[in-house]
Amino acid sequence: MPLFGRKKNDEALRHTPEVATLPEPPATGPDGLRTLEQHRDYLLSCVEELMPFGQHVLDALGLSICEDVTSGIDLPRFDNTAMDGYAVRAADVQHATDVRPVRLPVVGEVPAGASAPHRLSPGTAMKIMTGAPIPADADAIVPYEATDRGSTDVTVNRASSPGQHIRRQGEDIGVGDLLLAAGSRIGVRDVGLLAAVGIDKVMVRPRPRVVVISTGSELVDPGLPLDPEQIYDSNSYLLAAAAKDAGAQVFRVGHVGDDPASLKQLVYDQLVRADLIITTGGVSQGDYDIVKAVMPELGATDFAAVAMQPGKPQGFGLIGEDRTPIVMLPGNPVSAFVSFEAFVRPVIRKLMGVTPYVRPGVRATAAHAMSSIPGRTQLARGVVRADDTGARSVELVGGHGSHLLGDLSKADALVVLPHDTDFVPAGTELEVWLLDQPR
Ligand SMILES: Nc1nc2c(c(=O)[nH]1)N[C@H]1C(S)=C(S)[C@@H](COP(=O)(O)OP(=O)(O)OC[C@H]3O[C@@H](n4cnc5c(N)ncnc54)[C@H](O)[C@@H]3O)O[C@H]1N2
Numbered sequence: 091m092p093l094f095g096r097k098k099n100d101e102a103l104r105h106t107p108e109v110a111t112l113p114e115p116p117a118t119g120p121d122g123l124r125t126l127e128q129h130r131d132y133l134l135s136c137v138e139e140l141m142p143f144g145q146h147v148l149d150a151l152g153l154s155i156c157e158d159v160t161s162g163i164d165l166p167r168f169d170n171t172a173m174d175g176y177a178v179r180a181a182d183v184q185h186a187t188d189v190r191p192v193r194l195p196v197v198g199e200v201p202a203g204a205s206a207p208h209r210l211s212p213g214t215a216m217k218i219m220t221g222a223p224i225p226a227d228a229d230a231i232v233p234y235e236a237t238d239r240g241s242t243d244v245t246v247n248r249a250s251s252p253g254q255h256i257r258r259q260g261e262d263i264g265v266g267d268l269l270l271a272a273g274s275r276i277g278v279r280d281v282g283l284l285a286a287v288g289i290d291k292v293m294v295r296p297r298p299r300v301v302v303i304s305t306g307s308e309l310v311d312p313g314l315p316l317d318p319e320q321i322y323d324s325n326s327y328l329l330a331a332a333a334k335d336a337g338a339q340v341f342r343v344g345h346v347g348d349d350p351a352s353l354k355q356l357v358y359d360q361l362v363r364a365d366l367i368i369t370t371g372g373v374s375q376g377d378y379d380i381v382k383a384v385m386p387e388l389g390a391t392d393f394a395a396v397a398m399q400p401g402k403p404q405g406f407g408l409i410g411e412d413r414t415p416i417v418m419l420p421g422n423p424v425s426a427f428v429s430f431e432a433f434v435r436p437v438i439r440k441l442m443g444v445t446p447y448v449r450p451g452v453r454a455t456a457a458h459a460m461s462s463i464p465g466r467t468q469l470a471r472g473v474v475r476a477d478d479t480g481a482r483s484v485e486l487v488g489g490h491g492s493h494l495l496g497d498l499s500k501a502d503a504l505v506v507l508p509h510d511t512d513f514v515p516a517g518t519e520l521e522v523w524l525l526d527q528p529r
């Protein structure tokens with residue numbers, strides 16, 4: 091199997107460059123279309139998880155760990171005090187009260203980070219600070235608040251029982267305990283735990299380096315003035331944000347005009363830093379749809395019509411010497427976004443080794459009747475609401491047009507209107523993809 095991404099390992103170096111080929115694409119139906127699921131599974135079958143490497147724990151946040159991590163130490167590491175106060179033998183102060191306080195000589199002091207100067211003899215106390223190790227033969231801590239805070243002698247006016255305010259060695263984590271299982275994703279609290287047991291590096295799959303390029307001579311970067319026939323390049327921003335949100339390290343290259351030689355050179359130049367390239371535009375039937383024309387010169391490509399709306403025209407390829415995956419999305423902004431959710435997010439998750447690759451949808455009831463295009467899976471934009479019982483309902487936002495970026499921004503879900511229907515009555519249970527979930 092090919093190794094994608096950071097492939098400069100021994101195995102990759104032993105390979106002589108080959109002419110890239112793609113696995114057999116899925117068969118199309120009588121309408122010449124393949125289904126969304128077929129196309130997604132095909133792309134997933136063409137990419138592999140990136141090679142793991144040792145990463146500093148803080149940089150590993152959100153990444154998938156490739157080893158079982160066990161603890162080499164106990165937490166707490168040693169018996170220590172939970173309170174500032176005095177280490178005592180509980181028996182010496184078991185009858186102490188306000189009326190009958192107990193007076194003990196203070197025979198030493200243990201700050202955090204130091205150990206007790208000697209064992210604790212009966213009838214004595216040692217000053218001790220939170221986190222400091224318990225002196226040998228002490229078995230309770232009297233907090234300052236139960237004393238007169240004396241320095242040479244201390245008056246204890248509250249009884250203590252054995253073990254009071256002592257945090258026991260290993261009561262949280264023991265040597266050999268499994269902290270993180272291979273395959274899990276490192277969260278904020280995991281970073282703290284790894285640091286607490288002294289682990290500074292872990293083997294993780296890296297963030298894929300994703301290069302985003304938009305195509306079209308009508309495009310202008312935001313912030314610059316527009317000629318009457320020009321529009322702003324929203325797609326490279328939208329897709330760069332989506333890829334970042336999915337966990338990638340993103341290089342937004344911006345836009346290139348409809349000139350085949352410039353596009354080819356630009357994509358070629360980007361291969362050196364890409365685990366995945368995303369382009370938008372130029373995959374349909376137009377006279378200037380150059381992506382479709384140029385990419386086959388750089389590797390093996392597959393251009394397909396997928397039975398979905400929006401997002402029908404789709405392209406995929408393995409290009410350059412390293413057979414870097416490239417996903418070529420349609421140019422309409424909503425089509426580009428929906429295609430990202432359907433195909434690119436799962437690919438990025440696979441490169442990162444984060445499962446499930448395909449985020450599960452949830453169920454919601456149609457709040458009103460919805461029309462749909464038979465023979466195509468429609469991914470309509472919707473807003474989902476949950477009632478007091480947690481039951482979800484969904485209503486559509488705006489129309490079906492794949493240029494309606496304003497409506498996309500108002501939506502918080504994609505509503506799956508099934509392939510085999512042209513009408514969904516109110517009350518029908520539908521699958522929705524929630525867009526603003528923590529990843
Ligand atoms: N004769 C046909 N025409 C079209 C078909 C078809 O089947 N037959 N399919 C339509 C569908 S569906 C889609 S989706 C688009 C896809 O076209 P392309 O991928 O070739 O995209 P472009 O033509 O370059 O652009 C389409 C549209 O989107 C705007 N656009 C493009 N890039 C950006 C960007 N970075 N930021 C903002 N907007 C962008 C572009 O100006 C066009 O309006 O093809 C249909 N046509």
Ligand code: MOO
Pocket residue numbers: 398399400401402403420422425426492
């Ligand atoms: O497939 Mo296009 O993406 O319908 O607008």
